[in-house]
Amino acid sequence: MTPSLTEDGTLPAPAGNVIVVEESDMVDLFGVWDLVMVVSGVAWHLFTVVIFGWIVLRRHHFPPFRTRNLRLLGFMLACGILFWVCQVLTSLTTGRPNLPRAVCVLISPWLAYGLGLDLYMTILAYRLYLLYWLLVLRYPLRQSRRFYLFPILLGVPTALVLVSATASPRLVSTTHYPNPGNCVYSLMYSALCVVDVMIHIIVLLCLNYLCRHIEATYNDYRETTFGSIAFILLTIVAVNVFIWIGIGPPLYGYLFDREEYLAQFCVKLAADGLSCQGCHRRVDGSSSARLSYPPANPLHQHQYQRPTLPPGTGSYGETRPNDDNNSGQEDGRGTPGCSDSRTNGCRGGDDSLVEMAPTSRGITQQPADKNGHIEEWSLAHVAYHDDESNQLADKDYTGTSSAPHPPQHDRVIIE
Template sequence: MFPDPSIEDRRAAAALSMDINLDRRSTADLAIVTTISAIYFIDLLAVLFMLWNRRYPPIKAKSPILMACLFLSSALWFVGDVQMNGHVTLANTALTKCLGLGFWVRILLGICGVCAVFALRSFALYHVFCLNQPYRGVKVYWPVIVYSACILAYGVVALVLKSEKTLYYVGPLDICSSAVGFKASVIGFVWITLAFVAFNYWRIRHIKSSFNESKEMGGACLLIFITTLYSTLVQFLYPRFPLSMAYRVSLTVLSHLCTNVIWWGTMFVPLWGCLFNRRVYLDQWIEKLRRDGLQRKYHLESTSLVRGEFTPADIAMNEAVMREYVYKGPDTYAFYYDGEGGGQRDMAVEGDVSVRALNWMQARNSKDVGFGNDRFLL
């Protein structure tokens, strides 16, 4: 897959006969593919850590499932870029089938997937902060259902068409190329998706939030816009961009720098706090919500708090369901509850904050409190 001197010689001869400039694939392409692959491996470790701690309130507030989908779509985008941007040898491999990776993986699952994640997140923020409605239930996912149906229909149509009218392999140059009309339709589809993302961001630009969700969305929209604009200009002004070292490297680096900046810009602070300062950061996070008066906006359903991890802030937030607590040391509290054991109740905490006690904790004795999988909705 990586530069084969004989194939590169053949490509150079073909380009010369066609009077086309061609930059041979070199160790620079290998370095780009290797470096970005290593970055995505680090991202994968971060995603696994995020999902393992998905019930940690500051992480859960960032929609960890959506952020995992963002990572997956970005990685698929990169896999497609390796083929379509001409970083590796395609000859004598399955990569000569351009429509599979170049369209389905790179465009539909990759680029459109990234845009869909941001559209869904902005739509969720609009529901919570502007409409004051919880973002749950089938009805709130209708935009994703409609968009997924459009993607599926578009993909099926592309499969039915002849390869000469969509994406096709150019043997002498060992690259994938696309028909002008198909390229225009693909880029138009991406821009329509971006327009929906931008529309949702415009609706949430003035929301009051504790953790800069509006700024995060604004920055993400700007980065995606810049990347898509550059890609559009390159593909139309220089259709044979995979033959140019400068264009193929810059396009790949810009695209995946963009996706990584967006992902880490959203998740770095809660992941760092969870990993290195778990309890203190959670206290600070809850305290900020209380100061801003936004506890209800950031309610965290079924948030698991592991054994021995309850803090003074947790106690303060849930004091209405407690009869008393006994201090057991610098990091542990024993709890005694009002009520009759199991079941669910809604009760007011600190005025207007609704807290549901799920799976009530049962104190075995004053020295050993059963935490287990007990959960609260903060």
């Protein structure tokens, strides 16, 4: 039955507790790393398929190739590619709330694990079992029903997992079930898959051990051992890559360019409106970390306030407190409350210390013009610390400056 349209020509709103997902709500998560994953996987599998196809079509009569049972290896290659493709599809379809439950059941339980990973491991176990049956037990392959009992029993756990995942929405479902949504795989489904994979791994280890005394021609013990070592190494890389991504850049900055890295970190933290406790002193504890500014990347520069100053005020809007030498005066560079003899042109010598108070306001800076001059700038909530008077004044300063850069201060605190 086709529903009737409303007056504006659209479908009526569904009845009941149904969540309608607009097209704008779909999240496209395909990024640079997804592209790298897809391109590298396609390139590697294409290279393997080309080489394997050349061996099967042109060099299959070569005796060393014939002993490897190319048919089984071809099925294993197809299963491995299918498993990889399904994993990529699962990753790329995350955040797309328009998949029915049938697609979720087809992608992960059946294609990825049933016909992908589990069948790959079953074929590998079957090949080892074939060598064990012929070369260790010395049993004839023909007219022996016991030989086929092993692969059937090995496939029973996989069949149970597939049937359970297909029949039970508690194992595999969608976020808006029974309506389309994001695929949801329950913890019980993941546990069943892990148990099934562990059964295959235990069987492979046992068969690999039983075939250890086969002569060199058909000795897969050494070769499967190399495969196990490679699998372990890949696992080590997989579980450590995120750790080194997290600690790698800070470790490099700490060892080779400590103060510069700390200053850049403080600037980025302040741009996000966060505080940085401990940035006011160097790593060795001697003094404050230096701040390199303006930012090197124009994209990191933010829009700055363009304040209107009342007439008769200094370039900061107020005079520097507790300055007996030049209180309430302005020099040629537009910096209040300082003398050229003390600060070398009022560019913020070693006797001045700038502290950025609540960083939700932060330091802002306007990009320079073609002559390198900054017309207006704003330094919000600045506290000047005078080492001679040992006093701290907390004020909001805004102003203009025709200097090539806003007043530079050697030491910056972000807390």
